[in-house]
Amino acid sequence: MINPLHWVESHIPRTQAQLELEIRYILKLAFWVALLAPVILVPAFYLLLAVVR
Numbered sequence: 001m002i003n004p005l006h007w008v009e010s011h012i013p014r015t016q017a018q019l020e021l022e023i024r025y026i027l028k029l030a031f032w033v034a035l036l037a038p039v040i041l042v043p044a045f046y047l048l049l050a051v052v053r
Helices: 004-010 016-052
Strands: none
Touching: none
């Protein structure tokens, strides 16, 4: 089971380099979500809704 407090404590950047890596990771993740959301995630969501109903 994931302990949220432990996860947050382990992701607090200690140095400038770690902070830059965290920011790059977040920006890369946001880019892929923004790219994939309209193409894959939204149609898949509506397809799932159509199948469930």
